[in-house]
Amino acid sequence: MTIRYPNGKKYIPIQKIGHQKKVDLSFSNRGKSLEDELNETNEFYLSRGIAVIHKKPVPIQVVNVNYPERSAAVITEAYFRTPSTTDFNGVWQGNYIDFEAKETKSATSFPLQNIHDHQVEHMQSVSKQGGVVFFIVKFTSLDRYFIVPYDNFEKYWERMKKGGRKSITLIEFETMSLEILPRFNPRLDYLKAVSIMTTTSNNATERQEDV
Amino acid sequence: MTIRYPNGKKYIPIQKIGHQKKVDLSFSNRGKSLEDELNETNEFYLSRGIAVIHKKPVPIQVVNVNYPERSAAVITEAYFRTPSTTDFNGVWQGNYIDFEAKETKSATSFPLQNIHDHQVEHMQSVSKQGGVVFFIVKFTSLDRYFIVPYDNFEKYWERMKKGGRKSITLIEFETMSLEILPRFNPRLDYLKAVSIMTTTSNNATERQEDV
Numbered sequence: 001m002t003i004r005y006p007n008g009k010k011y012i013p014i015q016k017i018g019h020q021k022k023v024d025l026s027f028s029n030r031g032k033s034l035e036d037e038l039n040e041t042n043e044f045y046l047s048r049g050i051a052v053i054h055k056k057p058v059p060i061q062v063v064n065v066n067y068p069e070r071s072a073a074v075i076t077e078a079y080f081r082t083p084s085t086t087d088f089n090g091v092w093q094g095n096y097i098d099f100e101a102k103e104t105k106s107a108t109s110f111p112l113q114n115i116h117d118h119q120v121e122h123m124q125s126v127s128k129q130g131g132v133v134f135f136i137v138k139f140t141s142l143d144r145y146f147i148v149p150y151d152n153f154e155k156y157w158e159r160m161k162k163g164g165r166k167s168i169t170l171i172e173f174e175t176m177s178l179e180i181l182p183r184f185n186p187r188l189d190y191l192k193a194v195s196i197m198t199t200t201s202n203n204a205t206e207r208q209e210d211v
Numbered sequence: 212m213t214i215r216y217p218n219g220k221k222y223i224p225i226q227k228i229g230h231q232k233k234v235d236l237s238f239s240n241r242g243k244s245l246e247d248e249l250n251e252t253n254e255f256y257l258s259r260g261i262a263v264i265h266k267k268p269v270p271i272q273v274v275n276v277n278y279p280e281r282s283a284a285v286i287t288e289a290y291f292r293t294p295s296t297t298d299f300n301g302v303w304q305g306n307y308i309d310f311e312a313k314e315t316k317s318a319t320s321f322p323l324q325n326i327h328d329h330q331v332e333h334m335q336s337v338s339k340q341g342g343v344v345f346f347i348v349k350f351t352s353l354d355r356y357f358i359v360p361y362d363n364f365e366k367y368w369e370r371m372k373k374g375g376r377k378s379i380t381l382i383e384f385e386t387m388s389l390e391i392l393p394r395f396n397p398r399l400d401y402l403k404a405v406s407i408m409t410t411t412s413n414n415a416t417e418r419q420e421d422v
Contacts (some may be wrong), residue, residue: 078271
């Protein structure tokens, strides 16, 4: 007899799935975007009273709006704008939290070209104001996640600005950032990594212990 | 001889303006929205390294996007969504700052109907996390601005929820909030009010001194 889920999908025991990667197949999170994973984590934090952190809405320039009778206003012409700040911000135990989340398909390095000057300037300002500011970078082909304090990121950005390489290598991530091991719930416990970052030297190589 | 400003406007000494309100006619800010005034103030703070506070983008649900060749993507169908958080947030001297800005045309009270339950829940969560959270309310017909710490606001919200009045009176604002006197630059120095709020009892009636 074939067991089926209520949605009609066939049940396939996990051990039968071929080519599995080491982490987390049991949690069915493959294919989820980093943004989704972070939104789920933030919902977990909010519902448990741990932190209040949200993704900001995508900035959109509205040009034309129709107001049909008896129904909601319809935006009929609008354009995406370049974000001048970061994706996520909020508050955790009185600390201002601010970060940018990025994915790369590369298995060897993270390209810097999709980070904007304005975002880096923003992060620098936040750092000066005493905010806790960082990147979360996901190497999707490796299922590996790194959290990079802005202060550690800065020298790689400056290296590029001075004509050096336009990416940060995986090996560099392993030496200057903290790795986040994905779990079931919360999916990406990045605040645990932040609490480690803020209590230890940023330069030490560390791997977050899974609890 | 009539003295004129570089923009061609006639110079009228303040004492000649009839029916003048006490504040700020000379700065030609009449008619500006509270949002514009706060954006200007935040630009001032940012440029001086005082704080990093931004208005969040309006949340929009994008349904259809066209990608014409050789030009930017055009959103052809989208809808406004109800915000689940507040308008503004950021960091100031390590503090997480979060607030909602509202205007009213009424000269006697501020109606609570355009504040959403979700926003109040958000502000409550932020308060519990140690964030600095408040409302800025402008009585447009009076050119008066009040800053209300969330903790002071809460009892008026609860009064409404228990079937009481659906607004906060001007007199109540005068007793439980701090008045911000508009200036030239920054237009609304609300962080000065915040620093007073956070160092004195919230219940005392105070009027911000203009420097």
